[in-house]
Amino acid sequence: MTAASGSTADPSRSAAETRALRWIAPLVLLGLSILSIGTRYWVPTSLFWDENYHVTSAQKHIAGVMYMESHPPLGKMLIALGEATLARNAELDTSALLRADRVEQAQLPPGYSFAGVRLASVVSMIAAVMLLYATLVLITGRRLLGFVFAALPALDNALVVHARSAMLEGIQLAFALGAICLLAFALRSGGRVRLRHYIGLGTLVGLTIAVKLNGAVLLLLPVALFVAEQWPALRESRWRGVAKRLSAAVPAFGLPLLIVFFGSFYVFIATSTEVIPGRTYKASAEYLQHLREHTTWTASGFRAGLRDHLRYMAEYSDGVPRLDVCKPGENGSHATQWPLGGKTINYRWNREIVKGVSHVEYTYLVSNPLVWLAVLGGIVLSFTLMVGHVVFGHAVTRPRDYHWLVLFTCLYLAYFAAILQIGRVMYLYHYLLPLMFGIANLAVLWNYLFGDGLAAGRWHPRINLLLLLLLVAAGFAWFAPLTYGWPLSTSQMEQRMWFDVWRLEPVR
Template sequence: MKTFLKTYARFLYPAVILVLSFGVYFTYYGSPQAMFWDENYHVASAQKHIDGVMYMEPHPPLGKMLMAVGEVLFGGNGNVDKSKLNETDYLNGDQAPPQMTYKGFRWPSVVMMAISVLFFYGILRCITQREWLAAAFTSLVIFDNALVIHSRAAMLEGIQMFFILAALYYFVRVATDHIHEGKKILLRHYAILGVLIGLSISVKVNGMILVLLFVMLYGVDQWQAIKQWQWLPLAQRLAVTVPSGVVPLLLVFFGVFYIHIGMGSTIMKDRTYKASPEYLAQIRAGNTWAPGTFMIGMRDNWKYMSEYADGVPRLDVCKSGENGSYAMNWPLGKKTISYRWDKNTVDGKTVVKYKYLTGNPVVWFSVLAGIILSSGLIIGRFIYGNAIKDERLFFWICAFTGLYLSYMIAILQIERVMYLYHYLVPLVFGAINLALIFNYVFRDEVIANNRHTIINASLFALLVIGVFAFFSPFTYGFGLTEDQFELRNWFSFWQLQVVR
């Protein structure tokens, strides 16, 4: 058995991880058969792609396009009249056909998030060279309650996470091949990375944080020249790497918008989204695929996105029912969001099925601890000149700590109200960083495949799974009594609210 595991470990670990991931993300993903949170927006937008109706939205359109593909292929709503979805940007439950199912719209997010855990595993496998360590810490993204509930819905984060982790994996793979094996970093590597980053941005613009990967890849590529301050070779390389990465990124981003604008061949009643007369005239003339129409439509879409962002209110913690929260509070899970609840009486007891955005506290608190430790390590190295026992591993810790902190600093500059799920992207950065910190602290034991270290990593993964299961009623909508709810109300700053 031991020989078998060693021989086939490279296949067994990913296979087990994928089975677990699909089991967690696919279970009951069609429930509830009703919309919650931003599904009310995205379901309506996706249907407009299916029916060729022009619309504009604050987010880029790729996520809704993929939801439309899921609905066409797996929706099961062939006999349902969905015309009401084209007449609104926010679909109320009363407007939605009662027999309508949302599985098709949710399908792309569920599948892509479930598969993306393999990228997470691959990132850790490339850096640490240890399958068992990568597998143990992959539990952080498979069994986080917030990631699961949000990605099992017709929302954007699960789709975007696929492209984010794909970009991170590709960057890590190229960089490690260069660092460990001396393979040359080519211009096509920058181009492919640009495509993956462009896909992420085409879902949500917060994917712009991945532009930092270009900087990091250039740093790995030109490290020897940087250490020797060879300005001319650095400038010459920069002159070709920047367009090699940025041009594919822009082609993908604008290509997605070109398809979006071309598909919008019908104007539904008076829903013009403040589009210019020139754009509306081209739509009515049937010229939506013309390059000139794209230029006009892109301008109008960008204007709409900007005006929408400016019109979003600021956070108001004094407002009754405010679901937004300060970014500085996110690492502790404040503030959770009640997406939906359904109350029933069973044997004289009130039982409520909650859909609550709340994270796995073991995951979230461990990620925060990892960021604190890695920040201390970095400060100790660059401020106090402390010695580093593994420079390559230290580089990766700097990279993912930098991504985490850069995202959080950027978010803090935004004045509009933000929500807890905006933390899911840096949470994944922090989860990778946590595995690297574990590897750094127990470096010698990890290299030696020490049995006790493997057991400890496995026990941590089991703890993550156990706490996920304990909070799973909030994730899957299992019924809870008031006492069962309070048993899970661990911290007042989560602001969980029981339904009586």
């Protein structure tokens, strides 16, 4: 009787413990993300890098002022939403922001708060971390593994710097991770792919591209979804059924994507009708007429505005100079240097002399090398596994993980294949999107290699996971002064110059 009653109680206790553990990992991850990304994100209280452009764009959205820019409008609209929501600067004179495309710190009114314009990026990046966790749990079924690798973006210095700014990358990454998470949900074990999954995927990919055009690499996701869904039919050459499904899947994905992408332009063009004298951006006479008559919401007005905005984006891109590594102060870098963290960018600095010793507060775009080198190693190993299977016929031990490795590796390599075709100067932060692909790939690769030990409950693979997390956290802490603007002396800065390819330079 005792044994019987004991055996009935144990499963209940075990189930309760399991339910509790399901909440612990995401709650701790959320707390870590808020701590690293959200704590005092309004510091530094000064503009840096593309904030000089995006802060003015956001203010123009709020005031309904027409402008043209090199990126689609959605990211700036969300930055404006954060500013309007907090309204910290509502009583200040921000009219100078409406008369310039690039604003200097001196043009901001005294007491200007950055809490509003940086809010969208902060919230989005925290959401991206949580979506990565959900994605990895859906793919691997392992919460500890999902927690450890989802913590990597929250402990990467470059990602955190950009997340804590009024820039576009943090916003874009949330939509990109949302798309990948939806794909993982659609392809979960025991699930069935439906047209609503294509609709949701098209919406999220459209949102990603509506922030920055480099998100177009995610157009590989519906291909992966369709191939995975139709693989039995493709193997058996049931082409009629495949064609029928394709005829439904393409519009289910494509129409929401087009609606979201062009819809963001429509909202922008319809609501931004005030023209600042002398700032017409070579708009056509037809578009200017609609602006004067406040009819940009009509079909003809939208068509004229969209044509001019797309033309401006193309001309702007063509006018950006090429990379010139011989130019003094060149902040750009070749894409082949990005996986190693090159070239870092000193976004802003403030120097003070304390007792004859120079101390500098930096906001520096520098990687956590423990994350970036692990990602690079993971991509190399995944590619090696693919070559071994395709070329040499090596057996695949975990087919589900292997297929995800193929997808993430292809996303990573496809991004570089596209970027290397671009002639204009590019910067290290253009690597942040494929970096997230690489982190997801690294997690799946870990499960591919050590999943059996994790499934068996062995402590050795669990301890290795936690040791990896501790190493990454130590790397983040070492470079944290460059992320949060904590003062460093010249010698302390030199201690952080780990690789020549970084070209990290102290301010003397």
